[in-house]
Amino acid sequence: MSIEPGAVRDLARAVEAHDGVAAFSEQTLLNLTSSREDVEHLPGLDGGALVADGQLDRDSAELAVHPDHRRHGHGAALLEDLLGRAPGVRVWAHGPHPGAAPLAASRDLSVVRELWLMTAPPPTQASGPEIPGDVVVSTFEPNRDADDWVRVNARAFASHPEQGRMTRADLDARAAEPWFDPAGFWLARDAADGALLGSMWTKVSDGIGEIYVLGIDPDAQGRGLGGLLTAVAMAYFAGRDLTEVELYVEGDNTPAIRTYQKAGFRRRRADVQYART
Structure with a gap:
């Protein structure tokens, strides 16, 4: 219709x-x-x-x-x-x-999924973390990074019902939104071969900073990249005039929740999905 x-x-x-x-x-x-x-x-x-x-x-x-x-x-x-x-x-x-x-x-219908909203006060520490020598962190450039990002995002969120389906068209649609800023979108690559290991995409709108998408390639898990990129984002937020920082995370993603709790985030509410079981 x-x-x-x-x-x-x-x-x-x-x-x-x-x-x-x-x-x-x-x-x-x-x-x-x-x-x-x-x-x-x-x-x-x-x-x-x-x-x-x-x-x-x-x-x-x-x-x-x-x-x-x-x-x-x-x-x-x-x-x-x-x-x-x-x-x-x-x-x-x-x-x-x-x-x-x-x-x-x-x-x-019963609850089959929880998506947590976690929030934190605006950070005050503007200095970024020390980047290890085996990793190179740079900001997003569409012509260079877009297809690489779509591929690794699909791998990082292979079992995720929404994020894992993102296409180049979906990425381009978001990049056309007024809030999009490549200065708040980082990619971590292997210093030896340039392979994309993970990324941190942030969003700032109406005084709220959001950790929009944090994705790590499964083959790069265990290298501390999630915590590293979260620290990069928090340092970026410290330089903005924000009232709050937020993110969404699956309620059963215990490792990610622990990473965010270490960064000062706490659960505010849960969005839920209902379905017949």
Whole structure:
């Protein structure tokens, strides 16, 4: 079904202003103007006005209902439509929304995944870490690094349902966003052969610094690169006028959570996915 991206973004802003949590993920909003054929848009209309919206992106889905039109069955209707199209779909609930758990339970859906939001105060130490001699750290240059990054990102997130699917087109779409800054995007390469070992991609928007993507090639695990690149990012954040630093991490990724805890991050909330088990 055709959609009006502006109307969906207006709906998303109204939901976030009311709930205090973003209605949709970044990828869902980017999908509004993409030409991908594997994404289905499910607008919920009332008298011709958009009062709810859902999106099915392969085996994952999101839905939101305008605060002024809740408790009228729009959310239940969207969920039924999603489950009818993809019975095994995983449906996101962002933050501890009071209506999410009862609605999921009414359709025999259970929590199958947690995505933690972790936050930390803005760092004050602006000096970066000492880079070991067997590693070279440089900032991102699209013509030189883009294809290498896509390849290693796929290896680093081979089992991740969203991040591991990123294509060159996905990278280019994000690089075209107003917040993108290659000065906050680093790649660690082997000093001997130039092989890409890992990367740290950060995002700064509205006074919030985010560790956007940290990925280490499986063959480079155990070299301390995750902690090294996190320290590089924190030093970069110290030079910005920020109110907070945040990141998202899988709730069952214990090694990554330990790395972030050492850097001062603490869990604030969890976004969850519901599915039939």
